[in-house]
Every structure is written in C-alpha cells, then in structure tokens.
Amino acid sequence: MTPEEFKRAAERLRNPAPGSRMEAAKKYGIDLTLLISQLRLTPAERVARMLEAEQVAGRVRGAARRRRP
Amino acid sequence: MSLDTAVQALVDAGAEFVIIGGWSAILHGSRLMTDDLDICFSRSRENLRCLARALAPFHPRLRDVPEGLPFVWDDTTLRNGTIFTLDTDLGGIDLLAEVSGLGTFDDVKAASIAVEAFGRPVWTLDLRSLIKAKRAAGREKDLRALPELESLLEAEEP
Numbered sequence: 387m388t389p390e391e392f393k394r395a396a397e398r399l400r401n402p403a404p405g406s407r408m409e410a411a412k413k414y415g416i417d418l419t420l421l422i423s424q425l426r427l428t429p430a431e432r433v434a435r436m437l438e439a440e441q442v443a444g445r446v447r448g449a450a451r452r453r454r455p
Numbered sequence: 456m457s458l459d460t461a462v463q464a465l466v467d468a469g470a471e472f473v474i475i476g477g478w479s480a481i482l483h484g485s486r487l488m489t490d491d492l493d494i495c496f497s498r499s500r501e502n503l504r505c506l507a508r509a510l511a512p513f514h515p516r517l518r519d520v521p522e523g524l525p526f527v528w529d530d531t532t533l534r535n536g537t538i539f540t541l542d543t544d545l546g547g548i549d550l551l552a553e554v555s556g557l558g559t560f561d562d563v564k565a566a567s568i569a570v571e572a573f574g575r576p577v578w579t580l581d582l583r584s585l586i587k588a589k590r591a592a593g594r595e596k597d598l599r600a601l602p603e604l605e606s607l608l609e610a611e612e613p
Contacts, residue, residue, distance in 0.1 A: 387611070391611065394610075395610035395611050396610075398609070399606065399610050402606075406609060407602070407605040407608075407609045408605075408606040408609050408610060410602065411602035411603060411605065414602045416602050416603050416606060420486055421484055421486070421606060421607060424486060425484055425607075425610075427484075428571070428572075429482045429483075429570040429571065429572040430570075430571055430573070432484065433459065433478070433481060433482065433572045433573055436481050436488065437457055437458070437459060439488065440488065440490065443488070
C-alpha cells in the first residue's frame with residue numbers, strides 16, 4: 387500500500403460514507419480506527435503482534451478464576 | 456514455540472500451501488484473534504510427503520476423535536483424506552484440500568498473494584477471495600469476520 391493509498395483508506399475508515407459497508411461495520415460495533423492502526427503495519431508485523439497478544443492471553447487466561455479463594 | 460514455527464517448518468520443507476482462515480484475515484489487517492492455523496494444501500504425492508515430514512516433529516493427532524485411538528501421521532494418511540483437524544505441540548492446525556466457495560488447491564493458489572510473514576515468504580488468500588470463502592463457509596464465526604474484512608476491502612478500493 388502506497389502512502390497515498392493508506393491516506394485514502396484511513397480517511398474512508400475515519401469517516402465512512404453513508405450507506406457504505408464501512409458504515410454498516412461501524413454500526414455493527416467494529417472500531418474502524420483500529421483497522422487504520424493495522425493498515426500501518428506490514429503483514430509480518432501484524433502476525434508478530436497477534437502472536438504476542440496470544441502469548442499474553444495464554445499466560446493470563448483463567449487468572450481471575452484461579453484468584454478465587 | 457508457537458504456530459509461526461509450524462509455518463516456518465512447512466516453508467522450509469518446501470510444502471505447497473496457502474494460509475486461509477483467521478490468519479489470512481490477520482495478514483490483511485483483521486483484529487480478530489484466532490487460535491488455530493488453517494491451510495489449504497496441494498494433494499500432489501510429493502507435497503503430501505513434505506507436509507508429513509514438516510509437521511511430524513510436532514506430533515500431529517486428530518482433534519475430532521476420542522483420545523487413544525491409533526493414528527498414523529504420514530503421507531498415506533494424508534492421501535486418504537481431504538480435511539484434517541489436528542492438534543499439535545504448537546497448537547491447532549487444520550489442513551484442507553478444498554476451500555468452500557473457491558475450490559481445490561489450484562483454485563485457491565490462483566486466488567492468493569505472496570506476503571512476507573512468520574519469518575518466511577508465504578501465500579495467503581487475497582482479501583476478496585477470503586471474503587468469498589468466509590461467506591461460503593457461512594458459520595457464525597466466519598460471518599462475524601465479514602464486517603471488518605469488507606471494511607478493509609472497501610477502504611482499499613481505488
């Protein structure tokens with residue numbers, strides 16, 4: 387994605403056109419601004435972040451239940 | 456070790472495969488998490504040998520059968536099926552010879568793009584084809600991914 391393409395995509399995601407699929411997604415509950423952050427990353431960076439998040443999730447999963455007396 | 460180790464092993468073994476499903480969505484920018492790796496594989500004799508060799512160190516076993524049932528992980532087993540839902544030491548890995556809405560490996564490969572990720576060059580579905588596959592699969596979890604994926608597609612349209 388070129389800088390110009392990114393700029394255009396980010397603007398569309400920030401201000402979805404009425405009747406667009408992006409507007410429908412926003413109404414559905416998708417935070418489109420988070421997708422802008424994703425578009426800034428390369429595919430390799432997206433994978434790395436997801437793997438990190440999964441590792442953290444794996445470490446803390448069930449922690450609240452384990453804390454119970 | 457995690458699923459990126461599996462991808463690296465597959466690439467290094469020379470396996471022909473395309474990343475589909477949740478990890479494909481992530482490669483395109485989705486923020487939905489997934490805990491298994493879905494790949495579409497070529498059923499060529501040589502590729503089945505590559506797949507069997509690459510994943511063997513991670514002890515694949517079938518997820519959808521009772522524990523303790525005998526299961527031999529080799530290219531003969533792979534030749535006898537088109538869908539394998541596996542547990543491995545690295546996590547869940549699903550192998551599919553065909554993808555709903557797209558077709559066989561050759562169709563899937565034709566609908567794919569090359570990206571650099573997992574520390575290797577890999578193939579994954581292009582965004583339009585991923586959406587088509589998710590829509591065709593039609594499960595709740597596939598449909599849930601559509602608003603994000605369609606937004607990404609629309610945002611990137613010329």
